[in-house]
Amino acid sequence: xxxxxxxxxxxxxxxxxxxxxxxxxxxxxxxxxxxxxxxxxxxxxxxxxxxxxxxxxxxxxxxxxxxxxxxxxxxxxxxxxxxxxxxxxxxxxxxxxxxxxxxxxxxxxxxxxxxxxxxxxxxxxxxxxxxxxxxxxxxxxxxxxxxxxxxxxxxxxxxxxxxxxxxxxxxxxxxxxxxxxxxxxxxxxxxxxxxxxxxxxxxxxxxxxxxxxxxxxxxxxxxxxxxxxxxxx
Amino acid sequence: xxxxxxxxxxxxxxxxxxxxxxxxxxxxxxxxxxxxxxxxxxxxxxxxxxxxxxxxxxxxxxxxxxxxxxxxxxxxxxxxxxxxxxxxxxxxxxxxxxxxxxxxxxxxxxxxxxxxxxxxxxxxxxxxxxxxxxxxxxxxxxxxxxxxxxxxxxxxxxxxxxxxxxxxxxxxxxxxxxxxxxxxxxxxxxxxxxxxxxxxxxxxxxxxxxxxxxxxxxxxxxxxxxxxxxxxxxxxxxxxxxxxxxxxxxxxxxxxxxxxxxxxxxxxxxxxxxxxxxxxxxxxxxxxxxxxxxxxxxxxxxxxxxxxxxxxxxxxxxxxxxxxxxxxxxxxxxxxxxxxxxxxxxxxxxxxxxxxxxxxxxxxxxxxxxxxxxxxxxxxxxxxxxxxxxxxxxxxxxxxxxxxxxxxxxxxxx
Numbered sequence: 001x002x003x004x005x006x007x008x009x010x011x012x013x014x015x016x017x018x019x020x021x022x023x024x025x026x027x028x029x030x031x032x033x034x035x036x037x038x039x040x041x042x043x044x045x046x047x048x049x050x051x052x053x054x055x056x057x058x059x060x061x062x063x064x065x066x067x068x069x070x071x072x073x074x075x076x077x078x079x080x081x082x083x084x085x086x087x088x089x090x091x092x093x094x095x096x097x098x099x100x101x102x103x104x105x106x107x108x109x110x111x112x113x114x115x116x117x118x119x120x121x122x123x124x125x126x127x128x129x130x131x132x133x134x135x136x137x138x139x140x141x142x143x144x145x146x147x148x149x150x151x152x153x154x155x156x157x158x159x160x161x162x163x164x165x166x167x168x169x170x171x172x173x174x175x176x177x178x179x180x181x182x183x184x185x186x187x188x189x190x191x192x193x194x195x196x197x198x199x200x201x202x203x204x205x206x207x208x209x210x211x212x213x214x215x216x217x218x219x220x221x222x223x224x225x226x227x228x229x230x231x232x233x
Numbered sequence: 234x235x236x237x238x239x240x241x242x243x244x245x246x247x248x249x250x251x252x253x254x255x256x257x258x259x260x261x262x263x264x265x266x267x268x269x270x271x272x273x274x275x276x277x278x279x280x281x282x283x284x285x286x287x288x289x290x291x292x293x294x295x296x297x298x299x300x301x302x303x304x305x306x307x308x309x310x311x312x313x314x315x316x317x318x319x320x321x322x323x324x325x326x327x328x329x330x331x332x333x334x335x336x337x338x339x340x341x342x343x344x345x346x347x348x349x350x351x352x353x354x355x356x357x358x359x360x361x362x363x364x365x366x367x368x369x370x371x372x373x374x375x376x377x378x379x380x381x382x383x384x385x386x387x388x389x390x391x392x393x394x395x396x397x398x399x400x401x402x403x404x405x406x407x408x409x410x411x412x413x414x415x416x417x418x419x420x421x422x423x424x425x426x427x428x429x430x431x432x433x434x435x436x437x438x439x440x441x442x443x444x445x446x447x448x449x450x451x452x453x454x455x456x457x458x459x460x461x462x463x464x465x466x467x468x469x470x471x472x473x474x475x476x477x478x479x480x481x482x483x484x485x486x487x488x489x490x491x492x493x494x495x496x497x498x499x500x501x502x503x504x505x506x507x508x509x510x511x512x513x514x515x516x517x518x519x520x521x522x523x524x525x526x527x528x529x530x531x532x533x534x535x536x537x538x539x540x541x542x543x544x545x546x547x548x549x550x551x552x553x554x555x556x557x558x559x560x561x562x563x564x565x566x567x568x569x570x571x572x573x574x575x576x577x578x579x580x581x582x583x584x585x586x587x588x589x590x591x592x593x594x595x596x597x598x599x600x601x602x603x604x605x606x607x608x609x610x611x612x613x614x615x616x617x618x619x620x621x622x623x624x625x626x627x628x629x630x631x632x633x634x635x636x637x638x639x640x641x642x643x644x645x646x647x
Contacts, residue, residue: 054644055639055641074637075561075562078559078560079560082558083558087556089644093644094553097249102245106553106554107557107558109242110554110557110558110559110560111558115238154557
C-alpha cells in the first residue's frame with residue numbers, strides 16, 4: 001500500500017539547516033496497523049506529514065497505492081488527499097462552528113457528493129463511532145473523546161485507503177485513549193490500513209507493528225503481539 | 234457561482250458567524266448610507282439655490298437710473314436721470330437680434346387698491362406683454378396684459394394671487410372692477426409668480442395706461458431685457474455682458490453722464506450673477522464629492538480590513554479544509570463569494586435605507602436653500618458595485634495567500 005525509499009527531509013531556518021529525515025525506508029501492506037514511535041525531534045511527525053502529502057520530501061520515493069507521489073501541484077495533492085487519505089489529529093481540528101454531522105460530511109462535500117447522500121453517509125459514520133445522538137452538537141459541546149471520535153468519523157467518511165493518525169490520544173486521558181484505540185482497532189479489523197504516530201508505549205502495543213525512529217532514522221521495525229484495547233476498557 | 238451546494242455552504246458559514254457577518258455588513262451599509270445622504274443633500278442644496286435664482290429669468294438685464302454723483306461736461310452732480318420711452322425704443326431696435334423678451338416699466342409703490350370694502354396698499358406696475366415671461370409668471374386665470382391693451386390705453390389689471398386673496402377672498406375676480414387710487418380698472422387675469430407671495434402682492438397694468446393715469450408723460454422707471462441664450466453657457470454670459478456694457482455706455486452718452494459715474498445709470502446682468510452662483514454650486518458639489526469619495530475609501534479600507542481579519546481568523550479552518558481535499562481555488566472562491574454576497578447585500582440595504590431616509594425626511598426639511606434632496610440612482614448603484622468590487626479584491630489577496638499556505642503550516646496555527 002505504501003512504499004517509501006530513501007526519504008530525506010531538511011528544514012531551513014535562516015542559515016541553520018536541520019536534517020530531520022535521513023533516509024527512511026519502509027513499506028506498509030494493505031490492512032496493517034502500524035505505530036511510529038520516537039522521542040520528540042525524532043522526525044515521526046514529519047514522516048507522517050510527508051505520508052499525508054501535507055508536506056513534501058526533499059529526496060526519495062513515495063508510492064501510495066501504486067501511484068508515485070511526486071511533483072505534486074496543489075490541485076493534485078488536494079485530490080489525492082481526498083481520495084487516498086483520512087487524517088486524525090492530536091488537536092482534533094474540527095471546524096468549531098459546524099455541527100458534528102457537518103464536520104463529518106466535509107470531505108464528502110469536497111469529493112462532490114450531493115447533500116442528501118452526504119448527510120446519509122456522515123450519519124452512518126457517526127453511528128459507527130457511537131455518536132449518532134450527538135450529530136447536531138457543536139464541537140464545543142463535546143468531550144475530548146467525543147471530538148476525536150467525530151474526527152475519526154470524518155477521516156473515514158470519504159472511504160480513504162489509509163488513515164493517518166498523529167498522536168490521536170495525545171490530548172486524552174488513559175480511559176478515553178483506550179476507547180479511541182478500541183475504535184481504531186475495530187476499523188483496522190474491517191481491513192483499513194492505519195498509521196499511528198505516538199510516543200506512548202501502551203498505545204503502540206495496541207497496534208500490530210512498531211516502527212521506532214531516532215534522529216531521522218529507523219532503528220527498529222518489528223511486529224508486536226497486539227493488545228486488544230477492549231481488555232482495558 | 235451558481236453552484237447550489239456552494240451557496241448552501243456559504244449561507245451556513247454566514248449564519249453561524251453572525252457577529253462577523255453583521256460587522257462586515259454594517260461597515261459597508263453605513264458607508265453607502267452616508268454617501269447617499271450626502272449626495273442627496275448636495276443635490277438638495279443645488280435645487281434650493283437654483284430655485285431661489287430662477288424666480289426670474291436668469292438671462293435678464295435690468296436697467297434703472299438714479300442721481301448723478303459726478304459733474305460731467307459742465308453739468309453739476311445731483312441730477313436725476315430720467316429714462317424716456319425713446320431710450321427703450323432705441324435700445325430695443327438696436328439690439329433686436331440679441332433680445333428675447335423686453336419690457337419698460339413704470340411702477341407705483343404702495344398704490345391704494347380697493348375692491349368693495351377691502352382695501353390695501355400694493356405695488357402697481359405698468360408693463361409690457363413680455364413682462365410675464367421675464368418674471369416667469371404663470372397665468373392662473375384670465376390673461377396677461379397684451380399689445381392692444383397698450384395701444385388703446387385700456388384700464389385693465391392683472392393681479393397677483395396674494396392680492397386676489399386679500400381683496401376677493403373666494404370670489405372670482407375676472408371682469409370685476411378694482412379701484413386704484415379711485416380709478417376703476419377691470420381685472421383681466423390672476424398670476425402666480427415663483428418668487429412667492431411678495432411678488433404676488435402686486436398688479437400689472439399696461440405701461441401706457443400707467444404713464445397716463447399717474448401723469449408720467451413718457452417717463453419710464455426700468456427697462457428689462459432677456460438675452461437670447463446660445464447653447465454654450467459661457468458664450469451667453471459673454472454676449473449678455475457685452476450687451477449690458479453697451480447699453481450702459483449708450484444711456485450714459487444720451488443723458489450726458491460721466492462714463493465712470495456708477496450710480497446714475499445702472500445695468501444689472503443676472504446671467505453674470507448666475508454664473509457665479511452656478512460655480513458656487515459646482516464648488517459645493519465638488520466638496521460633497523470629495524467627502525463622499527473619502528467616505529467610500531474609508532469604507533473600502535474598512536471592508537478590506539475586516540476581510541484580512543476574517544481570513545487570518547480562518548487560516549486554521551482553511552488548513553483543515555485543505556487537508557480534507559479542498560482545492561486552493563475553491564477556498565479562494567468561497568471566501569470571495571462570501572465577501573461579495575455580504576457587501577452586496579448590505580450595500581443595497583444601506584442604499585435603500587439612505588434613499589428611504591431622503592424620501593421620508595426630505596420633504597420635511599425643505600427650506601429656502603434645500604429643496605427636493607434626491608440622489609442619482611445610477612451613481613448610488615455604481616458606488617455599491619465599486620464597494621463590492623473593492624471588498625472582493627481586498628478579500629482576494631489574503632485569501633489567495635492563505636490558500637497557498639501549506640496545510641501543515643495552517644494546521645499548526647493555533
